[in-house]
Amino acid sequence: MALLDDENRLTVEFTSVSTGADFTEYNIIVHVGNVQWAVKHRYKDFQCLHQRLTTNHGISKHLLPPKKIIGNKDPTFIERRRIDLQAYLQGVVALMQRAIADELAEFLLLPQYEMLYLGRSLASDQRFTSHQKQTQLTVLEMHAVSTIELCASHPTSGGMHDMVQLAEGAARMRSLTITGSWHKWRESNIIPNELEFNFNLFKKLHMLHLQDCNVLKITDASSLRRSLVKLNAPGCGLQRICDLLLCDAVHRYFSEEDMEVLQSLPQWAPLKDLNLSNNAIASIDLSVSLCRKLETINLSGNKLSSLDYLTKLPYLISVVASNNSIVELPDLHTKLGNLVHLDLSRNKMRSLIGLACLYSLVSLDVSSNLITDIKEVEHLSKLPCLEDVVLTGNPVATIVDYRTKVLECFGSRCSEICLDLERPTQRELDKVAVLQALRSAKESNVSKLPVLSMTSPVLPLQVTASSTVLMPVPDLATAVEEATKLE
């Protein structure tokens, strides 16, 4: 990180010259410790700087190499001028090492790359001075705020005023987006995602959105744990959930045996909504139990093959796990209780048998999986609260009379089912009624055994009831005739 102190002095060097059609630019590399960045200036910029330095700071007028109007494109002249200007700037920098004038700081772009200067400019930035609904900061700026906060604890640094300004602004923020990057920051060798930052000044954040951030560089998230209701960390390259939830902990990986230790750690108490989409999470780990109040979790676009440890979340209502590598979820009702919304779209599921006892489910999206057989849909037929089912993009959706066949599986509840975001039409319902009647007629012909179901005793009874109303004579031939008429 670029931070000016006694160990990390500011130095400059002129590396090269770029000659344009009508002007010459000098490429200056600024060093602070091991951080460096490039600044480009023309001769007239030097003149401007020099003028301000002489009037405001008493720098000798004769230091700057003089202006030349004719023959200023001559390479030997440019080379000599480069050396002269370098000597000038190095001289000024050496002179001001203890107290860098603002003009010089600006000339060398310190407020863009050096943390104390960046922090100071943030302190007067409107993002910190005025109330905004939604604030955006870069990781670099977060790093600067954290640096100021740390430096303010040293009485000598004099960053106290900036710190108070920043603290006031940060404490006002409710919703914050932080953008990181693995690319070099502008013209420097700073990689933002290698910078550490903390949330000590952000006491009342309700929503935090981390975009392309390296969460492992968060050194303190304790204030977030107390206030955050919604946490988004999509596309942060996360491999484990604990890397985010325990980002500032020394020990992150807990097994079942360490459960007591894990439970003694501070909870993400108010957190209700967690979005971890488009990361590289291969499995859900125990750290989710730190978010006991969680209602919604989005894990789409990861590498999950199963849904574990979600039983630790008694308030969970909605799980989005689309675009993962889920092939099967055996006995899902033993892993997810009282779930209302489940999105398993764009996975590799062939069977729905594992969902057969998720009785609390209201909406289910299993679109774009590998479900081929209509019998798989029957596994959903006993879910008493189910209202929305999405099956498009499965091989099963291409079979003849797909909609009526699916709706038929739901028996008397078929009119309550919204399939692929469309309610059944009256025509479909009539057709389903005929199919159901046909089936029950067939069943009563083949065997007289009554269908008994412990889990949903009302269902088969109602099916027979409806069939008797519609079909007083359960005769196959007439039923077929009816069916063809409806066609």
Added chain:
Amino acid sequence: MSAGPYNYSYIFKYIIIGDMGVGKSCLLHQFTEKKFMADCPHTIGVEFGTRIIEVAGQKIKLQIWDTAGQERFRAVTRSYYRGAAGALMVYDVTRRSTYNHLSSWLTDARNLTNPNTVIFLIGNKGDLDAQRDVTYEEAQQFAEENGLMFVEASAKTGENVEEAFLETAKKIYQNIQDGSLDLNAAESGVQHKPNGGQAGAGGRATLNNSSAGQTRENCSC
């Protein structure tokens, strides 16, 4: 079609809790099927049952979550307390340990349900009086101390089974009538279906739409 899907005006959600083998599933089976299930298998995770009853002239659909008593399912069954309007807490009168564990079940129920959830204590296997290990009086006292409704029942003979489910519903209905249970509150465990039972085939589509919208509103918050 004969019976429309909404031939009832309320849905009440119940949860049945208690130790393994106290007869939770048998009570549910007796209530929904009016039969005793002799060789009831262990419940895996959760089972579900439903029956329409009548309280004060109102048709009410009971949606009953029958949870697994085994400790290994404790975590998953905990989530079903959320949104339960009634909790039936069951122990076995012939096994004292199941009675001793009631306080732990009650703690869970109190922590995870809303304050208006009606908790009903059932001492099951009341037909096995010879093997009794817990007296009626002490259970009655426990219930009083904790503000629970209480009855001894038998899933085998069916004695008091109807009563337990119906009394719970009556109490919930009473809470709705006197306004202490807010139907609009999330997770109240009660859904109101206006004009339930009167909707003909034509009106059903719109009714469905509105109710689907309602549930979604409830859940998204």
